[in-house]
Amino acid sequence: MTIPPVVHIRDLHKTYVVSEREGGVRAALASLVHRRKQEIKAVDGISFDLSPGEIVGFLGPNGAGKTTTLKMLSGLLHPTAGELAVLGFVPWKRDRDYLRQITLVMGQRNQLVWDIPPIDSFELNRAVYRVPAADYRRTLDELTQLLELAPLLKKPVRNLSLGERMKCEVAAALLHRPQVVFLDEPTIGLDVTMQRRIRAFIAEYTRRHGATVLLTSHYMADVEALCRRVIVIHHGRLLFDGDLADLVERFTAHKTIVLTLGDCGVDLSSYGEVVSCTDGDVTLRVPKAETARVTGRLLADFPVMDLTVEDPPIEEVIDRVFQQEVS
Amino acid sequence: MRGLGGIYVQQFKTTLASFIQYRAALVIWLIGHVLEPLIYLVVWSTVSRSSGGSVGGFTAAFAAALAAGGIIVYSFWLMLATLSFWFVRVENILQIFSSMYEAGRWPVSFYPRWLRFILTFLIPVAFATTVPAQALAGRLTWRTLAEAFALGAALLVMSRAFWRIGIRRYSSASS
Numbered sequence: 116m117t118i119p120p121v122v123h124i125r126d127l128h129k130t131y132v133v134s135e136r137e138g139g140v141r142a143a144l145a146s147l148v149h150r151r152k153q154e155i156k157a158v159d160g161i162s163f164d165l166s167p168g169e170i171v172g173f174l175g176p177n178g179a180g181k182t183t184t185l186k187m188l189s190g191l192l193h194p195t196a197g198e199l200a201v202l203g204f205v206p207w208k209r210d211r212d213y214l215r216q217i218t219l220v221m222g223q224r225n226q227l228v229w230d231i232p233p234i235d236s237f238e239l240n241r242a243v244y245r246v247p248a249a250d251y252r253r254t255l256d257e258l259t260q261l262l263e264l265a266p267l268l269k270k271p272v273r274n275l276s277l278g279e280r281m282k283c284e285v286a287a288a289l290l291h292r293p294q295v296v297f298l299d300e301p302t303i304g305l306d307v308t309m310q311r312r313i314r315a316f317i318a319e320y321t322r323r324h325g326a327t328v329l330l331t332s333h334y335m336a337d338v339e340a341l342c343r344r345v346i347v348i349h350h351g352r353l354l355f356d357g358d359l360a361d362l363v364e365r366f367t368a369h370k371t372i373v374l375t376l377g378d379c380g381v382d383l384s385s386y387g388e389v390v391s392c393t394d395g396d397v398t399l400r401v402p403k404a405e406t407a408r409v410t411g412r413l414l415a416d417f418p419v420m421d422l423t424v425e426d427p428p429i430e431e432v433i434d435r436v437f438q439q440e441v442s
Numbered sequence: 443m444r445g446l447g448g449i450y451v452q453q454f455k456t457t458l459a460s461f462i463q464y465r466a467a468l469v470i471w472l473i474g475h476v477l478e479p480l481i482y483l484v485v486w487s488t489v490s491r492s493s494g495g496s497v498g499g500f501t502a503a504f505a506a507a508l509a510a511g512g513i514i515v516y517s518f519w520l521m522l523a524t525l526s527f528w529f530v531r532v533e534n535i536l537q538i539f540s541s542m543y544e545a546g547r548w549p550v551s552f553y554p555r556w557l558r559f560i561l562t563f564l565i566p567v568a569f570a571t572t573v574p575a576q577a578l579a580g581r582l583t584w585r586t587l588a589e590a591f592a593l594g595a596a597l598l599v600m601s602r603a604f605w606r607i608g609i610r611r612y613s614s615a616s617s
Binding site: 235 | 448449451452453455456459460463464610612
């Protein structure tokens, strides 16, 4: 028996109508009479399913349609066309039983009330989601412990640092123990340590509660640490859906060979593209298929002290994917 | 229904907490919004009594008229604000409403017939201001009060429906 998917998307579309005009007052006046409208296809026919308990990375360059998709999934936006179901609900109907089971965290937005301590906002969320007092107490204790919130809960939100505020935002979004968690760049603008903290928390939280997570981030470290599967979209279309490892495999035609020769005077251009040479460490870029052969030749031809073969960094792979047009 | 009440109570507590977070802002608010009306009330009561009138209508009917007025203003304001789903910026419309509201400071019976009609039905400030004032002066009829509540109920239903239509058009901005 197959388990029904938590998230089911088929041929989803969202079109925005945007008016545009040339710069200047004259054009501004002209646009009062006649307005040029343009249809922007923010999401242009994407399909995917998420299984229970999956943590999936949702990648794409700025403006690819990630946030629009997340907003449709959480019922904020009405899709233009297509099929969309989460936990068997139609999100835009905003059924209370649905909303109680999901959450959306946007790294660039905040829901905590600015002037007062987070604990007051937490109380408000408790009332909104009708969390029973005992459950609330237990969840709050758990989140406080996992995210080390204790010293933060009683300070006004405006006095918290970005990282501290983000921890509280994440906690506020999870007080009702949602089964499906949509995270839109939860680590944006945070320092490396805080990013790691949030990341570790998401991993621990999903391990404990088996939540399904769709995660958007521009930090590949987030994706590498949390997601086995990634979905890549670009210009509102699906570009890739599969294992992160396969993405790297499919979109990299090269491998990097780093060899320690202790000398930069040797000409290696006949072996591959010399990317750099510092302190006798030569970095070569070679086509993937020739890696083994080139490595063998290098080892035979030169007194190599050390040699490593590496995949290009994930950032480079992603950059390559983003720069491709949809075929 | 109990849960919904809980949300409102908690929302009220949160708003109150934000409100009393800053002492200076609170003091200024107390002066502007509590002290000033109280002074007006005392001054005008005195004026009224000295010229043979009476201000004795602090009754349940007054509270009811105020409540009905509140519902009417809320619904009307909500409908105007909902227009922003279509027109994006509606501050100007809200400003017009505010000016009209100023006009409601004086009993609508002062105004010519056509303006009275507008202030009663098109922009229902009459019910929000004149009716409670009538209650204070002890001139409120049960009929007027019932009408105020009927209008309030109708507007509340309408504004909710309108809001639900509008929210479908919500396209949100940026991320």
